[in-house]
Amino acid sequence: MILTPQQLSIQLYTLRSLAEDDPAAVLAKLAELGYRSVEMAGTYGRTAGEFRRLLDDAGLQATSSHVKLNDAIVDTINDALTLGHSFIVVPWAQFDTADEWRRFADELTAAAVLAQQAGISLGYHNHAHEFTQTIDGVRPYELITSNTDPHLVHLEVDLYWAVHAGVDPRDILAANPGRVRQVHVKDRTIDGAMADPGEGVIDFTDLIPMAARSGVIEFIVERDDAHTPYATAETGLAFLRQFC
Template sequence: MSDKKLSRRAMFRTAAGAAAAVGLAGAMSGTAHADWGWRGRRIPRQMLSIQLYTLRNLFEADLEGTLEALADIGYRTVELAGTYGRSAAEFRRLLDRYHLKATSAHVSFDGADVDQLIEDAKTLGYRKAACAYANYSTLEEWRAFAGRLDKAAAAFRRAGISYGYHNHAHEYQAIDGVRPIDVIAENTSPRNVHLEYDLYWVVDGGADPVEEYFRRFGRVLQFHVKDRAEGGGWADVGTGTIDWASLFRRTWTGPMKQYIVEHDNPADPLNTAKVGFEYLANLRF
């Protein structure tokens, strides 16, 4: 093991580990909603993942050490957001080395070689992917986007990969009385396009995540579990204002069984990853 990796692991197990204990203490206090005295269901470990965008700055500095730290936390599955200068085959070998499995990825189809994206997906091993972002000012543009999305998703489906759409807040803001999220849903086939709900952005957009889940029942296959601070910003999972126990209990029915930790701009990404994993692994609902 290199000195660089040893330094990374030592840092993780001391400073980040200590910070995580503080974070978890906060997560178990008033702003978190897990009922630790009631023995309810738990999220199985294989359903807990993390969006690697959360750790992008660490990956740029030390890719292998950061993957190793995620494995030390307990993660076994991850959602990709690029391969940091490695080929698909090279990144797959790194994941295998640290006993991590890519179950999903954010990949943009618009203007891309969809056939190549599909080949990379097969190499990396994931069977779910999603368009991470789109934003248009008119309903006509949103409808045209939905048509392109459906066509690309159909190609992914034929290759055995489910392709979906990941929301932000603006898709819940009406244009001429119609929400873009509804345009996407109504102009794509449920057979082709699933939905990955970023729960922070659903709430930030003024929608009820449970209502939205059942509005598109059967199409929501992934949750981004991102917490919301008192002031409206991002928070480590379990330390913010979203009532995760109630939300998960009310949306347990159906095919959605992937819970992906995320934070858009964490001060300490490894601590964020650890706090999120341990909170969700121990949450009962």
């Protein structure tokens, strides 16, 4: 056994087209499929307290959320505590200069200090541009990782976007031992389109075990363009269960 059922999750962004109308029904369906945990990306017009009640009613735990990095970070952390999160993750940043990336890294660190005081870990989620862009020969991902404290700012590696950028996720894991705490498990077709986990060409056979050994504790199903969200959720969970 490599993973435990508690380590398997799904990013609710995958089901946003359904959750916008009826998040309670979505959460109930995910619990029916066998999920125990979810990662959030907004509360669909509900307060943190209201959404926590929906989670409790479904018997789900929201361990993580994608959040904005702004002046309201204290409120964000308080909401995360209400929701029962262990993690909050900044999902996107893009800048043109190295100085801007370094300033962003400083902002991540400052927010992570506040989060840590509340017992929550703050992380950063990659797309492709952090690897494909270079500034004075340095990639933004390296600017982030080298200018933040690995004990404060963890990494949530999106496996699809890393591969899409031409990067082997194994190299990210090896270069950041113990720092990658979460991964987004989404697959990629040979022509670069997104696919449900296990239905593309990414070889997860040794990647998932390596991630688990390196310290990843959450394996989160995600597909940005899921045309049949519940099918993606079911396929992704069945795929990850092969490692349990």
